[in-house]
Amino acid sequence: MRWGFVAFPKPPEDYLNFAVENGFSHMEIDLFAPQQWLGRFHSTRTRKLRQQLEALGLTSSFHAPYPLNLADFIPEVRAAAVRYVERLLQVACELGAKWVTVHPGYGLGIPTLEWVKAKAMDNLKRSLDRLLPLAERLQVPLALENINPVPHDSEIVFLLDSAEELGRLLSEFPSPALKVCIDVGHAEVAGGFSAFWSVAQNRCVALHVHDNDTRSDLHLVPGTGNINWQSVLSTLRDGGFDGAINVELFLDEHKVAAKQYLERIWADLKGGK
Template sequence: MAGVKLAVCAGGLEDPRKAVDDLAAEGVEAIEANADFFLTNSAGMVTETARILHDGGITIRSVHAPFGNQHSLSAPDEDVRAQAVETHAQLLRQCAYAGVSVIIAHPGTSEAPDRVAEMLDWCQQSLEELAPIAEQTQVRIGLENMLPNHPGTTGEELLRILDAVDSPALGVCFDTGHAHCNGDMRGVFEVVKDRIITFHLADNDGVGDLHFQPPYGTVNWIDFVSVFRTMELEYRDFMTVETPPWPGGGYRQLIGQVSALLNHLEERLARQEQMAAQAS
């Protein structure tokens, strides 16, 4: 798809020179990293690591925030929620040293599925505390659509939070696999498409979050590309393929195959539109 490149999930930042060699050899230009490196190292270490990667042509484009009951922005326990907010605030500040564009945050876990409405309120409160820090650090927060029985499974729930907080530093991380497990990937995408600031591309069987490489599950990728083409603001940034390479393969193969899939489907839809216009 025009203007879109693919990032991959990668670690190994403790040895950045080896990471550069390995990633560059596989044609990787941008990565999504795990939060642990940023939360357990000094600002100086984070800055130097990002510099080494940048000099090697690798951008740390996004960072996946911690997930779990102890890191939940909508935790029913106020002390736990407060600590989660502090952890996310620390992550934002650390990511700023590395020039990271966006952290991926989660509305909450499935620890209290009978209290989702309350958890959405607590998540909103957490983001109201984090938004000023995100604006100050210029690291955006991408709120990820979640699996069933979590807060934030629907597009409407995500928009309710974003509209209430009303910060330019907040947007949506649209996860195709999560939306597919909720039974309506296209529908969720349609609702949030104009608030998306990053993507997680993954496939599955519609039941489990299997993180298959597209298109080796049952996600309708034609629907995905079709909705993508209707986004109000043209998306011209990296999308993260949130799947590992196949055994025996590598990132070059992963990026090449997913890029080929998306480009083929976009060309197919463009031809169909052209034929329909000629026939009318």
């Protein structure tokens, strides 16, 4: 198991010393900030960053920008999203990244219309049909992230906002290139971490960790909200989890505080085994 963090909002190069000094061994590069847009990862930069990561013993992954919609209703827009992820998979392969985390996408429409979510899910599946063969060929898995539910009267409908939906999708796509990143904060707003773990344990390569009040996606430092982290980490220990626990907080001091808090719990659990 590796302690990691989401590299945001600064460029990944600016986090190299930070990672080593604070005992992190994994870096997930978030591509949302302008200085980290995918087009800036030209071959020279990618090659140099790979050398730096390997020299420091750091593994890496990418996080696609969260507005990216692989379930878009407009064919031309969805095709552009697919092309973006295809390029991202290629860059990830060049970097030696272990996986690419992606949000599953969303539908837009009147919330009482059940076909809105069904159509969005169908579009996501079409995108996966296109992307997974490339991911298999490059040996860079796609890790789908579960999303927190939106209010029932919202006109945006997120996919994979329940463990049941995630489980159904995974059963339809047995590809070894389709993995899962369980966002613990999102999961706790959507029925609890254990429900998502039960359907995704065998395909989970990473977690995103941050705290909340179990009602809203607040991205608080673990230990300052209501999530039972001892229960979460006990589940990981008992399940033999060997992926990355990535702190998804944005201030450097919060990244460090989160890791230190969770490390203390993990050490107590391992000691009491």
